[in-house]
Amino acid sequence: MTRAADTRPGQAATKPLGFVTHDHEQCVDTALAAAQAHCEAEGLRFTPVRRAALEILLREHRAMGAYELLDRLHEAGFGAQPPVAYRALDFLLANGFVHKIERLNAFVACAHPGADHSPAFLICSKCDAVAEAESPRTRGTLGDAARAAGFRIERTVVEALGVCPACAERSGA
Amino acid sequence: MTRAADTRPGQAATKPLGFVTHDHEQCVDTALAAAQAHCEAEGLRFTPVRRAALEILLREHRAMGAYELLDRLHEAGFGAQPPVAYRALDFLLANGFVHKIERLNAFVACAHPGADHSPAFLICSKCDAVAEAESPRTRGTLGDAARAAGFRIERTVVEALGVCPACAERSGA
DNA sequence: ACAGGAAACGTTATATCATGACAAGAGCAG
DNA sequence: CTGCTCTTGTCATGATATAACGTTTCCTGT
CATH class of the missing domain: 3.30.1490.190 (Ferric-uptake regulator, C-terminal dimerisarion domain)
Known part of the structure; x- marks a missing residue:
């Protein structure tokens, strides 16, 4: 509900991300900055745990289960209970920063930061x-x-x- | 847009199944017969528990969780443990008689029996x-x-x- | 008919994924 | 500063799915 509509077919999508190598450090930074900007623009709170969750998913660059993410968050000093991960994921999903892979019951950082797609x-x-x-x-x-x-x-x-x-x-x- | 399950001629041929009423008794019988025929042709074993599972899903005509299906199977005299339902579902899924709705973690009888789709x-x-x-x-x-x-x-x-x-x-x- | 093997069934136990409910802390508007 | 809302952390539980193993059923070759 917090995203503007920007539906447009046929962007640079002939090359699906994920099976190629690329400058990962930059792609993580870019996505984090984009998320932060989006939250500031929308008056959303990009809290430490939310940012950490997104950064973990971005760095891993693969589908990750909620409990695996939870482990990483806990290692980073956040809470150890499932709702910690699920709530961060809910926020990131709602704002399009991550997607859920239904087939795997797993989550992956969005590869097209900023674009409503x-x-x-x-x-x-x-x-x-x-x-x-x-x-x-x-x-x-x-x-x-x-x-x-x-x-x-x-x-x-x-x-x-x-x-x-x-x-x-x-x-x- | 072809549909086989609603065999009543001249009615609602362009609608996807599920949001319309129809002759359900016949649609169940037809689908069960089709499944049986397919199994015989392929040398597959359409065992009582598999048949019962399919019939339950066909009669309900909605997405059903594995545990709800398990309850029904148990009421019908079959085992009460999860693998009973999951194994029947595996068979029915593998042969296209039912589909899994990933989003709901639920299962629904196929509405196009026999068609490879x-x-x-x-x-x-x-x-x-x-x-x-x-x-x-x-x-x-x-x-x-x-x-x-x-x-x-x-x-x-x-x-x-x-x-x-x-x-x-x-x-x- | 019957022995051997593969598939199916039922069971116990456990793994994996997700949410409800509640108290305490953080940020902001009045 | 007060009251409000949102967020975080916790414990507890619910929901979904599979591993492993012994027994039964069915088919096949003899």
């Missing part, structure tokens, strides 16, 4: 690696069916299961 | 009702991105969250 994920069934891509607007066919049924779509989860390049090479070669 | 679901955030639609082939845009990354897609989960007609009317009116 409809994410799609590529999930490797062998190693659970996750890459985020821009969602193809499912508004087309599915949207038609939904309208015909009187169903109002608010959000669409798209998760493609398959084999990532690394695992394909490992088993194929 | 890529389902998409409309999930009401207010009442958890679920309707199954044919998936718009997300192969297009997402498939391109996947290929570019060297990712081989095997299956795609599509779950649209929103408000069903009944809940929209209830809150809107």
Whole structure:
């Protein structure tokens, strides 16, 4: 509810992040700064535990379970009980800084900081690696069916299961 | 947009199942018969507990948690422990007779018995009702991105969250 | 018919994921 | 400073899912 609408198809999304290497330090810093700016603009409290949670997810750059995140937060001096992690995640999810991978019951930092988008994920069934891509607007066919049924779509989860390049090479070669 | 489960001719052929009424007795029987035929053709064992699990999901015609299904199976004389339900569900999932709704951690009988398809679901955030639609082939845009990354897609989960007609009317009116 | 093997079933126990409820502290408007 | 709201931390519990193992069932080869 706190995000402005900025729906636009076809941004630079032909290369899903996640299966490539990149300047990670910078990508973490950029995302943290963007989150902080967003919170200041919206009057949200980017508290230490929230910031720490986001930083951990950004640094790991992979889907992480809530309890694993909780361990890291606890190591960093925060509380040790599940609600500590889940509440931070709730905040980050609500503001689009992280996404939940339903298939894995895990969470991943958003790869497109700042952009309001409809994410799609590529999930490797062998190693659970996750890459985020821009969602193809499912508004087309599915949207038609939904309208015909009187169903109002608010959000669409798209998760493609398959084999990532690394695992394909490992088993194929 | 093809539908097989609602076999009544001339009615609501463009609506995704789930938000419409229909001849349920017949739809259950048809689906059970189709499943049985499929198993016989494939040399699979359509055992009593598997059949019972499918029948329960078909009759309920809604997304059901594994433990709720387990209760029903137990009432029907089967074992009372979680693996009883999860193993039946594994079989039914593997053969396309039921689908898992990741978002709800729940299971629903397939609405297109016999058809090899890529389902998409409309999930009401207010009442958890679920309707199954044919998936718009997300192969297009997402498939391109996947290929570019060297990712081989095997299956795609599509779950649209929103408000069903009944809940929209209830809150809107 | 029957022995051997694979698959399925039921059980106990445990692992994993998530939330309810409540008290104490932090930040802000009046 | 006071009252209010939001946030944090805690304990406790609920909800979802799987591991491991012995027994039964079914199929197959003889």
